[in-house]
Amino acid sequence: MTHRILVIPGDGIGAEVMPHVLRVLGALDVALSIEEADLGGVAIDGHGTPLPPQTLTAAQASDAVLLGAVGGPRWDALPMDQRPEKGLLGLRAGLDAFANLRPALLFAPLADASSLRPELVAGLDILIVRELTGGIYFGEPRGVENASGRRRGFNTDVYTEDEIERIARVAFDLAGKRNGRLTSVDKANVLEVTQLWRTVVTEVHADFPHIELDHLYVDNAAMQLVRAPKQFDVMVTGNLFGDILSDAAAMLTGSLGMLPSASLNARGQGIYEPVHGSAPDIAGRDVANPLATILSAAMMLRYSLGEVEAADRVESAVDRVLEEGIRTADIVPVEDADGVRKVGTQAMAEAVIGAL
Ligand code: NAD
Ligand code: IPM
Ligand code: MN
Numbered sequence: 104m105t106h107r108i109l110v111i112p113g114d115g116i117g118a119e120v121m122p123h124v125l126r127v128l129g130a131l132d133v134a135l136s137i138e139e140a141d142l143g144g145v146a147i148d149g150h151g152t153p154l155p156p157q158t159l160t161a162a163q164a165s166d167a168v169l170l171g172a173v174g175g176p177r178w179d180a181l182p183m184d185q186r187p188e189k190g191l192l193g194l195r196a197g198l199d200a201f202a203n204l205r206p207a208l209l210f211a212p213l214a215d216a217s218s219l220r221p222e223l224v225a226g227l228d229i230l231i232v233r234e235l236t237g238g239i240y241f242g243e244p245r246g247v248e249n250a251s252g253r254r255r256g257f258n259t260d261v262y263t264e265d266e267i268e269r270i271a272r273v274a275f276d277l278a279g280k281r282n283g284r285l286t287s288v289d290k291a292n293v294l295e296v297t298q299l300w301r302t303v304v305t306e307v308h309a310d311f312p313h314i315e316l317d318h319l320y321v322d323n324a325a326m327q328l329v330r331a332p333k334q335f336d337v338m339v340t341g342n343l344f345g346d347i348l349s350d351a352a353a354m355l356t357g358s359l360g361m362l363p364s365a366s367l368n369a370r371g372q373g374i375y376e377p378v379h380g381s382a383p384d385i386a387g388r389d390v391a392n393p394l395a396t397i398l399s400a401a402m403m404l405r406y407s408l409g410e411v412e413a414a415d416r417v418e419s420a421v422d423r424v425l426e427e428g429i430r431t432a433d434i435v436p437v438e439d440a441d442g443v444r445k446v447g448t449q450a451m452a453e454a455v456i457g458a459l
Contacts, residue, residue, distance in 0.1 A: 105134040106408045109165040111158070111194075114144040114187060115381025116391035116448075117171020123452030124169070124396045130456045131413045133404065138165070142194060143173025143187035143381075153190025159197045162374075167407035168194070169400055170376035175383045196236050200366035200374050201266070202273045203235040203345065204402075207332075207352035207362060212425040215436045216357035219329065224355050229335045230281065231352055232274040233345025235366050237266045238296075240342045260296045262341065267303040269369075274339035275311040281336055284315045288324045288340035288348065300341065321348070328352060349378050358433040360392025363399035365406050375403040389447035392431040394421055397455060420458035429454045 112121035128135060140158040147153050153173070162168050173187040183189065194200075207229050214221035242259030249255075271287075278285040287304045289297035301318055308316045319327065321344045327334065328348060332355050340348065353362040362378040377395030385391055398421060405414035425434075428442040435445050446454065 105136050106167070106410075107165045108135050108137050108403075109158075109161050109168045110137055110139045111142045111162075111168060111170045112139070112145075113142055113171040113173040113381065114175050115172060115383050115386035116379075117143075117173065117381050117396075118145065119171075119386060119389075120391055120393040120396050120448060120452075121169075121171045123393050123449060124400055127397050127417065127452060127455055127459070128400055130459045131404075131410075131416065133408070133410050133413045142170070142190045144175050144178045146190060147178055147181070147185065147187065153185065153187050154193040154197075158190075159194060162194060162198055163372075165372070167372060167403045168198070168374040169396075169403055170194075170374055171396060172377065172379065172381040174381045175386075192240060195366055195374060196241065198366075198372060198374060199236060199368040200372070201234060201236040201369075202270060202367045203233040204277070204365045204367070204406075205231040205233060205345070205349040205352070205362060205378055206364075206402075207231065207349075207356050209356050210361070210422055210425050212422075212428075213357040213361070213434055215440075216430075216434045218354055219332070224332060227332055227355055229332060229352065230277060230337045231345060231349045232270065232277065232337060232339040233349060234262070234266065234270040234339075234341050235345075236342075237262055238342035260294065260341075260343070262296050262300060264299065264303050267300050268307055271304045271307040271339060272310075273367075274337055275307060275314050275316075278314050278337040279311065283313065284336035285317075286324070286335055286338045287316065287318050288321050288338055288344055289318065290321050290344075291318070292320055297341065304339070324348065325351060328355070353378055358392060360395050360431065360433045361398070362395050363402050365399070365402045367406065371407060373403065373407045375399040375407075389449055390432050391448050392433050393448050393452050394431075394455075397421060397452070416459060417455070420455050423458045424451070424454045427454070 112118040209227040239260040401417040404410040
C-alpha cells in the first residue's frame with residue numbers, strides 16, 4: 104500500500120533539514136507517494152499568504168503531513184494575521200489536529216547532554232499531551248485597540264467542555280498504554296477557563312478508573328519538571344501551557360533538537376513536526392540537529408501510516424548513532440569529550456542512514 108505524504112519544508116532549518124529527512128525515509132522499505140507544498144515565510148514570498156489554499160487542500164487529502172518549521176526575522180514585522188506562524192495555526196485548525204503528542208524521551212547516551220544531572224534524567228520517558236486547536240491561541244476577541252489615545256492589547260482564553268473532554272480522553276487512553284498515570288496541568292486557582300478544565304478532566308476520569316489522575320498548577324508543574332521530571336508519565340494541558348512546558352521538557356532530553364511531535368485529528372491524520380522552530384540563528388550553516396525531524400518522521404510511520412516496524416528501525420538507528428558518539432553541536436557534552444565525534448546536519452542524517 105502506498106501512503107500519501109505531504110511534505111512541507113517551511114523556513115530556516117526546517118527547509119534545510121527536510122531533504123536529509125526524505126533521504127532517511129527513502130532508505131526504508133515503505134512505499135510513499137510524496138507531494139511538497141509551501142507554508143509560512145516561503146509561502147508569503149511565493150503566494151502572498153502564509154497558508155495557500157492548495158497547501159491546506161493537499162494536507163486534507165494526504166494520510167499525513169511532515170513539516171519542518173516556519174518563521175523568521177524576515178517576516179516578523181508583518182501584521183499578526185499575515186505572519187508565517189498564522190499559516191501553521193491555520194493548518195492545525197484546518198486539519199482539526201487537536202491532539203499534540205510531545206514525547207520527551209531520553210536516549211541513554213545523551214544523559215550527559217542534559218542541563219540536569221544525569222541521575223535526574225536517566226531513563227526519562229514522559230509524554231506531554233497538548234491541546235492544539237483551542238485556548239488562548241484561537242480565542243476571540245483578540246487584538247490591539249486604541250482606547251482614548253492609549254493602546255490596549257487583549258486575548259481570550261476559552262475552552263468548551265467538548266474540547267476539554269476530547270483531549271482528556273486521548274490523554275487517559277495514552278496513559279493506559281503507558282504507566283497508567285496522568286497529570287493534568289492548569290491554573291485553576293486563578294483562571295475560570297482552567298477551573299472548567301479541571302472539572303471536566305475529573306469527570307472524564309470516571310470512564311478511566313484504572314488511571315491514576317492528579318492535578319498540578321502550571322507554575323508548580325514547571326518547577327517539578329526541572330526538579331524531578333521522572334515523577335511524570337503523561338501530562339495533559341491546554342495550548343499555551345503545553346507550548347511552554349514542552350520546550351522545557353525538551354531540554355531534559357539534551358536539546359530542543361531532539362524533540363519530535365505528532366498532532367492528530369479524530370480520523371488518524373496527523374501533522375508531524377519537530378517541537379523546535381526555524382532557528383534563524385543557525386540556519387544555512389549545516390549545524391542544526393536533524394534528529395527531531397527524523398524522529399517526527401518515525402512518529403508518522405507509527406501513528407498515521409501503521410508502519411510500526413519501519414518506525415522501530417528509525418528509532419533504533421538514531422539510538423545506535425548516538426551510542427557511537429556521533430553528535431551535532433547542540434548535544435556535544437563537552438568539547439573533545441572521549442569517544443565523541445562532532446558532525447553537521449548532513450553527516451548526522453548520513454550516519455542514521457548508515458545505521459539503517
Ligand atoms: P527555535 O526553536 O527556532 O530556536 C530556539 C533555540 O534553539 C535557538 O538558539 C536555536 O538555534 C536552537 N535550536 C532549535 N532547533 C535546533 C536544532 N534542530 N538543532 C540545534 N539547535 C536548535 O525558537 P525561536 O528562536 O524562538 O524561534 C525562531 C522562529 O521559529 C520564530 O519565527 C518562531 O515563531 C518559529 N517557530 C516555529 C515553530 C514551528 O514551525 N513549529 C516552532 C517554534 C518556533
Ligand atoms: C510550537 C511553536 C508554535 C506554537 C508557533 C510557531 C505558532 O512554538 O509548535 O511549539 O506556539 O504552537
Ligand atoms: Mn513552541
